[in-house]
Amino acid sequence: MASENRRPEMRKDSVNNRWVIFSPARARRPSDYKSKSNPNPNSQSECAFCLGHEHECAPEIFRVPPDSSSGWKVRVIQNLYPALNREIEPSLVENPNPSHSSGDVAICGFGFHDVVIESPVHSVHLLDLEPGEVGDVLMAYKKRIDQLRYIDSIKYVQVFKNHGASAGASMSHSHSQIMALPVVPPAVSARLDSMKEYFDQTGKCSLCEDQSNDLLIASSTHFISIAVDLGGLLKLMLRKMSLQLNNPPFNFMIHSSPLHGTPSQLPYAHWFLQIVPQLNGIGGFEMGTGCYINPVFPEDAAKVMREVCIS
Amino acid sequence: MASENRRPEMRKDSVNNRWVIFSPARARRPSDYKSKSNPNPNSQSECAFCLGHEHECAPEIFRVPPDSSSGWKVRVIQNLYPALNREIEPSLVENPNPSHSSGDVAICGFGFHDVVIESPVHSVHLLDLEPGEVGDVLMAYKKRIDQLRYIDSIKYVQVFKNHGASAGASMSHSHSQIMALPVVPPAVSARLDSMKEYFDQTGKCSLCEDQSNDLLIASSTHFISIAVDLGGLLKLMLRKMSLQLNNPPFNFMIHSSPLHGTPSQLPYAHWFLQIVPQLNGIGGFEMGTGCYINPVFPEDAAKVMREVCIS
Numbered sequence A, B: 001m002a003s004e005n006r007r008p009e010m011r012k013d014s015v016n017n018r019w020v021i022f023s024p025a026r027a028r029r030p031s032d033y034k035s036k037s038n039p040n041p042n043s044q045s046e047c048a049f050c051l052g053h054e055h056e057c058a059p060e061i062f063r064v065p066p067d068s069s070s071g072w073k074v075r076v077i078q079n080l081y082p083a084l085n086r087e088i089e090p091s092l093v094e095n096p097n098p099s100h101s102s103g104d105v106a107i108c109g110f111g112f113h114d115v116v117i118e119s120p121v122h123s124v125h126l127l128d129l130e131p132g133e134v135g136d137v138l139m140a141y142k143k144r145i146d147q148l149r150y151i152d153s154i155k156y157v158q159v160f161k162n163h164g165a166s167a168g169a170s171m172s173h174s175h176s177q178i179m180a181l182p183v184v185p186p187a188v189s190a191r192l193d194s195m196k197e198y199f200d201q202t203g204k205c206s207l208c209e210d211q212s213n214d215l216l217i218a219s220s221t222h223f224i225s226i227a228v229d230l231g232g233l234l235k236l237m238l239r240k241m242s243l244q245l246n247n248p249p250f251n252f253m254i255h256s257s258p259l260h261g262t263p264s265q266l267p268y269a270h271w272f273l274q275i276v277p278q279l280n281g282i283g284g285f286e287m288g289t290g291c292y293i294n295p296v297f298p299e300d301a302a303k304v305m306r307e308v309c310i311s
């Protein structure tokens, strides 16, 4: 279809105040899951993310370690089917596009969409890596964000991971993604507004508050050496979740501040990594209200997760 | 587990400004799908929503026609595994619950959760009904909303339908649900704020604008006789979607105003029924940003849907 060659466009829905990225290129991306309902991926011999298949991928941005020729541990590459296009002139970004006639605002789909391959080996998942290797993946996110932050038209960077077909993954080889957007999504502004409101009312950071209570599962020594410490904590959480919930599909997202924030945001704009196991889907209620229904109280879930014994 | 007997509680997450209903009772509800990945439901002989099985259901609120003994067409009943509890004292609703120690606000889970059984026959779906019968279902929503609107502590009513296992449905017999909440969900306030902003800037209603452009699929004679006219339009849309997209799982939601609104909201607070076919799941990007990625431009989708020929 001709429309598959159209450039991506971002349109802001004036009813929901939500951006939608229209990206015909995305329709062509492959899936190595036989079907979304079959969680067992196809054979790895055809996987472009495996060691030795680098030429089947979109261009590399960097690898870890930097000088490794064949012995890389992590690769950050361009997404071959990017939702946003890094080659569109960013100066066009602020111009509303008059070519469509709904009430919505539209801008060109300028932005970056990268893939982080977390291991050269097809069958190795993030939780199988050593703490320091998980740390390497986290440091790769940081390095890429540090590059993207200097591009003026980029306003927000979303790091996320989809694991398992029902968490949306189309590739089973362990990987995550980084998208750099030319706008701050309204959900991000709303999150920061809510954290600010809590801070204005209580003088405390809403995330630091959560730590000091019965919702804590485990803690580590505050990233003094981030690569191993946070890596080890993430690995521990993923292993606890996998053991307790029978290796569920999951997503994780790094929730950070918009780029170019102000110092006054520092007391409340705490970044965090959220892990969401996909246990039950959602339905029309959640889609309509943005309100969630959970059969398990969080303090009960935290207790169970604390008690999972990792040998 | 003892916690399954706990009353539901609503907690407002101070990071995302989002309400979560914690409802242990929900964990017990049955599913007549063998598994979420198998879209074929189990046999109907055990279905509580079928004609003749009324005694297996939670109490009836009303039926259509009102006086029918066995020959009902639509039944509105209580949900046997309600996310919110109609028997909690609503006066407790405004008191934050100090029994948990996170930074979040908590209130009792007072509210109503009903099921609308759309047909007495197991295999009949909404799109199989006559326009007037679809209209009966819509009028049942209206009648129930009109009852709920007079309960002071109820602030918002969400009508929704889940069709198919991957759209979240646990029961395959055609039905929808009505939930009455003691709070206005932030996503609803945000939607109205966004519609108001559009109205303030343009003097026009954002939904009426959409109608006059290339996104229109079909229209009907503006609900002069709502029961048949809107019923026929909904049936037409569901049939077009089923034919064009190969009978996909879907959700629909009625997006309305909070109860007890003000007359000044009338020019922009247009209600609408949104139908969402579940074609691709979402992933971490959408969960993190609230921004959606769509491989199909809406004007292309509308064109295809206009052209589907309904015999």
Ligand SMILES: Nc1ncnc2c1ncn2[C@@H]1O[C@H](COP(=O)(O)OP(=O)(O)O[C@H]2O[C@H](CO)[C@@H](O)[C@H](O)[C@H]2O)[C@@H](O)[C@H]1O
Residues within 6 Å of the ligand: A280, A281, A282, A283, A284, A285, A286, A293, B029, B030, B048, B056, B057, B058, B077, B078, B079, B080, B081, B082, B115, B161, B162, B167, B168, B169, B170, B171, B172, B177
């Ligand atoms: N005998 C009986 N009498 C009365 N009621 C009965 C009953 N047997 C079952 N029910 C109720 O019937 C309802 C059927 O609803 P759906 O199939 O639309 O999805 P459900 O609410 O289970 O969950 C989906 O929708 C909700 C809300 O969107 C999401 O939270 C969830 O993740 C998703 O799977 C259930 O709520 C159930 O409690």
Ligand SMILES: Nc1ncnc2c1ncn2[C@@H]1O[C@H](COP(=O)(O)OP(=O)(O)O[C@H]2O[C@H](CO)[C@@H](O)[C@H](O)[C@H]2O)[C@@H](O)[C@H]1O
Residues within 6 Å of the ligand: A029, A030, A048, A056, A057, A058, A077, A078, A079, A080, A081, A082, A115, A161, A162, A167, A168, A169, A170, A171, A172, A177, B280, B281, B282, B283, B284, B285, B286, B293
């Ligand atoms: N040879 C190659 N070189 C480089 N890149 C390659 C490649 N082959 C495939 N890719 C890219 O690799 C990525 C794999 O990502 P995931 O498996 O996490 O999910 P995907 O992005 O497909 O969609 C999920 O996540 C997105 C974002 O949340 C949702 O929109 C969607 O519904 C959900 O299924 C794809 O984006 C694909 O374009």
